[in-house]
Amino acid sequence: MSKKTDLTAKLLAKIPSQHPIPEPLADANLVEQGLYAILLRKQSPSEAKATLNKLRAAYRDWNELRISQAQEINSFLELGPKGIKVAADVREYLQEVFQRSHGMDLEFLKDDPQSTQRFVSILPFVGMATAHYLLWVAGNKELPVTPALMRVLDRVGLVSRTASPKKARAAIEPVVPDGQELEFAYKFGEIASRWCDARKPVCHQCVLVDDCKFGKKAFRDWKIQQERLEQQRVREAARLAILKKKEDERLRKEGEKRKKKEALEAEKRAKDAARLAKVAEKKKQAEAERLAKIKAAAELKAKREADRVRALKEAEAKKAAALAEAKKKAEQKRKEAEKRKLDARKAAEKAAERKKLEAKKKAEAAKKKKKK
Numbered sequence: 001m002s003k004k005t006d007l008t009a010k011l012l013a014k015i016p017s018q019h020p021i022p023e024p025l026a027d028a029n030l031v032e033q034g035l036y037a038i039l040l041r042k043q044s045p046s047e048a049k050a051t052l053n054k055l056r057a058a059y060r061d062w063n064e065l066r067i068s069q070a071q072e073i074n075s076f077l078e079l080g081p082k083g084i085k086v087a088a089d090v091r092e093y094l095q096e097v098f099q100r101s102h103g104m105d106l107e108f109l110k111d112d113p114q115s116t117q118r119f120v121s122i123l124p125f126v127g128m129a130t131a132h133y134l135l136w137v138a139g140n141k142e143l144p145v146t147p148a149l150m151r152v153l154d155r156v157g158l159v160s161r162t163a164s165p166k167k168a169r170a171a172i173e174p175v176v177p178d179g180q181e182l183e184f185a186y187k188f189g190e191i192a193s194r195w196c197d198a199r200k201p202v203c204h205q206c207v208l209v210d211d212c213k214f215g216k217k218a219f220r221d222w223k224i225q226q227e228r229l230e231q232q233r234v235r236e237a238a239r240l241a242i243l244k245k246k247e248d249e250r251l252r253k254e255g256e257k258r259k260k261k262e263a264l265e266a267e268k269r270a271k272d273a274a275r276l277a278k279v280a281e282k283k284k285q286a287e288a289e290r291l292a293k294i295k296a297a298a299e300l301k302a303k304r305e306a307d308r309v310r311a312l313k314e315a316e317a318k319k320a321a322a323l324a325e326a327k328k329k330a331e332q333k334r335k336e337a338e339k340r341k342l343d344a345r346k347a348a349e350k351a352a353e354r355k356k357l358e359a360k361k362k363a364e365a366a367k368k369k370k371k372k
């Protein structure tokens, strides 16, 4: 074993596999091999095989399965609530295969290097570990060589990057421990997908950081950057604290000012209210006095009117009494005149009677004389 092979073995031991490395199925095409690898993310090998068989029986082709709803797929799988996630993975896998290959057939992985390179360049759901597994199966267990694998191995320091696939293979194969080809392709594929992004590798989280040439430097840079960020954060926190203190002081002063202003305004309002109350009281008194005067004048007027009416009535009564008295006196005079008239007539009648009587007496005396 060379030093690099030792290093490879050491690195492989450090890479935890998120999912079990699939064992190729004997009776499956490449789409099904990939589907089986995806099913192993949530199921045991025997469960995954059973699921694959159920799906084969339920669907005419994989495209029909791709456009089916997860609930419908799960109704065939009969896996209960857990089956929804399995069905969602199945759909997502088939969708990614369809989008990346424009079909539901991966057999081109066996003999079309250009299409293969295009296909494996972006596989966010399938991931490079499963992609390497598929290429390994497609290549009849030959070590797959992809740009992602070259990138990781170059950064780790196992092989130097080269644009020639032949040269790359020739450089890689000697560093792979015998019998660990699939594990090598699968685990380094996992490193490529999980941490070793082409543009932004997250070395500080990568499990290989302590043994990776590129990663050690990136990690140092990242730590320096973190320290700078921390210093910046501390400075920013101090600056914000000062600003906050100033702001608090400003707010306190503003608060005091506002309180003083409010107190002055309240005092002014109270004075205004007192003044207005006084004015209102005076007005009220003046109004009461005015009303009292009006009332007194009205009462005086009413009294005078009552006196005038009473005087008028008394004058009328006196006038009526005087008229009655005059009438009475006139009546009395009339009665006295009538009485006098009557008395005069009676006296005249008496005088006439007397004269008649005297005349009779004289006639009788004359008769008597004559008789004599």
Ligand code: SF4
Pocket (backbone or CB within 6 Å): 152, 155, 156, 191, 195, 196, 197, 201, 202, 203, 204, 206, 207, 208, 209, 212, 213, 214, 215, 216, 218
């Ligand atoms: S440490 Fe960084 S460069 Fe090295 S393999 Fe991990 S992610 Fe890639």
